[in-house]
Amino acid sequence: MARHLKPLFQRWSSRVFSVELDGAPLYFGIREKLRGATVLPAVFSRLQKEDRCYSLLVCSRDRIRGDRFHWELRDKLLKDLPPGSDVATMSSFLPDEKGSLVKGYFFKSRAENSPLIEGILSDLEHTDPVLVCSYSQSEDGQQWTQSLWSHAEKKQMKFYVVPSEAPKHHPSALNMINSDVFYSLDEACDVLKKCGDIIPETQSVLRMLPSRVDARRKPDFPVIVIEGLDATGKTTLTESLRDSLGATLLRSPPQCLSTWRARFDREPPIIRRAFYAVGNYITAEQICQESAKSPVIVDRFWHSTAAYAIATAVTGPVSNLPHDGSEVYCWPSDLLQPSLVVLLTLDPEERTRRLRNRGLMKTDEEQELDHNKLFRDRVEEAYRRIIGPLCITVDASPSADLVLQQVLLLIRAKCHL
Numbered sequence: 001m002a003r004h005l006k007p008l009f010q011r012w013s014s015r016v017f018s019v020e021l022d023g024a025p026l027y028f029g030i031r032e033k034l035r036g037a038t039v040l041p042a043v044f045s046r047l048q049k050e051d052r053c054y055s056l057l058v059c060s061r062d063r064i065r066g067d068r069f070h071w072e073l074r075d076k077l078l079k080d081l082p083p084g085s086d087v088a089t090m091s092s093f094l095p096d097e098k099g100s101l102v103k104g105y106f107f108k109s110r111a112e113n114s115p116l117i118e119g120i121l122s123d124l125e126h127t128d129p130v131l132v133c134s135y136s137q138s139e140d141g142q143q144w145t146q147s148l149w150s151h152a153e154k155k156q157m158k159f160y161v162v163p164s165e166a167p168k169h170h171p172s173a174l175n176m177i178n179s180d181v182f183y184s185l186d187e188a189c190d191v192l193k194k195c196g197d198i199i200p201e202t203q204s205v206l207r208m209l210p211s212r213v214d215a216r217r218k219p220d221f222p223v224i225v226i227e228g229l230d231a232t233g234k235t236t237l238t239e240s241l242r243d244s245l246g247a248t249l250l251r252s253p254p255q256c257l258s259t260w261r262a263r264f265d266r267e268p269p270i271i272r273r274a275f276y277a278v279g280n281y282i283t284a285e286q287i288c289q290e291s292a293k294s295p296v297i298v299d300r301f302w303h304s305t306a307a308y309a310i311a312t313a314v315t316g317p318v319s320n321l322p323h324d325g326s327e328v329y330c331w332p333s334d335l336l337q338p339s340l341v342v343l344l345t346l347d348p349e350e351r352t353r354r355l356r357n358r359g360l361m362k363t364d365e366e367q368e369l370d371h372n373k374l375f376r377d378r379v380e381e382a383y384r385r386i387i388g389p390l391c392i393t394v395d396a397s398p399s400a401d402l403v404l405q406q407v408l409l410l411i412r413a414k415c416h417l
């Protein structure tokens with residue numbers, strides 16, 4: 001067995017497997033022996049008599065290359081597999097064990113496609129850090145077994161698939177720290193430095209980095225961050241606040257990164273999130289300079305980076321988010337804290353109306369926000385759970401002028417302006 005696969009097999013039968021179907025995870029476990037009759041896990045009970053299934057788990061030791069390979073593998077599978085394979089995201093993890101998550105894909109196939117599938121799997125197995133399992137059903141269709149698929153060796157131990165209890169939170173929560181959310185400039189830079197050879201643009205991004213900024217230094221003038229989903233009115237409000245308060249208006253990611261933003265938006269979460277994290281530190285340096293002269297208004301900051309990252313890493317309802325008070329919501333200790341964060345909220349119908357009036361939507365993530373109510377709920381809830389600077393939610397549905405007046409009152413009360 002290849003050396004990189006060995007750690008996966010330690011406590012193999014204690015692992016839980018999770019397959020994302022219809023936007024939420026379904027879980028199953030594996031057992032060497034069956035004690036009495038067991039129910040078929042939901043992932044398998046919906047399959048047909050002729051179906052076979054496969055799972056691919058990406059087990060590179062290098063997390064950046066592994067995540068990039070996982071990201072690209074989806075396109076490869078969608079392109080190469082026959083129609084109707086229903087490629088689904090999957091993962092495997094040890095319950096409650098941080099860092100134990102391994103990501104992959106699950107798909108089904110008909111017997112007649114076996115030669116094609118075997119060809120694809122055997123190529124993958126020979127060239128990439130991937131573990132392949134195949135699933136087949138008993139004659140009566142009552143049981144499914146999982147075994148290691150290996151082109152080289154056909155006699156593999158079989159495990160029965162059995163139902164598994166859903167963990168309290170989405171399994172992605174186990175690997176979030178420094179993969180989806182970064183808690184120091186060093187951690188984020190480390191990722192960007194390591195992908196310098198695959199993404200040459202990272203050199204230019206790293207050149208924009210600030211010299212050390214003392215996060216504990218108290219700004220002379222108040223620093224107010226405006227947060228909220230797309231089209232809640234951040235641009236409108238931040239520009240009015242700048243004019244009303246004679247403030248400096250900044251944004252994160254900062255203007256100096258705009259050339260490279262689209263490039264990093266195409267990368268897997270670990271690289272994309274590291275880019276946005278670094279953007280916050282560059283904006284923090286600008287805040288430090290400007291807040292010595294005037295109040296500073298910031299359009300999006302760390303709340304956006306963390307809330308979107310957490311809400312994208314998990315799927316399903318808000319209850320799948322890491323629990324309230326979890327360390328994933330903590331503000332990075334080396335990042336400047338604003339005096340006040342204002343979170344704009346808007347009912348979904350009005351937000352959609354404003355989006356339509358404004359024209360085209362930008363990122364895939366923002367399109368997803370429009371279609372997926374659960375995603376919107378998760379982003380807003382993650383925003384609320386972030387622990388750090390004072391954060392006050394403001395209903396953004398009144399007219400632009402009323403919202404401005406209300407936020408000005410808040411700033412005067414909380415920041416003594």
Ligand SMILES: Nc1ncnc2c1ncn2[C@@H]1O[C@H](COP(=O)(O)OP(=O)(O)O)[C@@H](O)[C@H]1O
Pocket residue numbers: 228229230231232233234235236237354355357358396397398399400401403
């Ligand atoms: N309070 C408001 N009432 C009605 N429309 C608004 C209000 N604030 C902003 N808008 C409009 O909604 C759209 C989105 O606002 P914008 O400031 O661009 O949001 P964001 O920067 O949060 O994406 C724009 O067309 C803007 O003119």
Ligand SMILES: Nc1ccn([C@@H]2O[C@H](COP(=O)(O)OP(=O)(O)O)[C@@H](O)[C@H]2O)c(=O)n1
Pocket residue numbers: 229230231234252253276279280300301302304305306308309362363365366
């Ligand atoms: N400080 C920031 C700002 C944006 N972002 C990301 O950028 C996306 C939204 O940025 P945007 O510029 O399209 O949003 P608006 O400012 O136009 O509303 C989100 O999907 C976040 O993932 C971030 O991670 N950190």
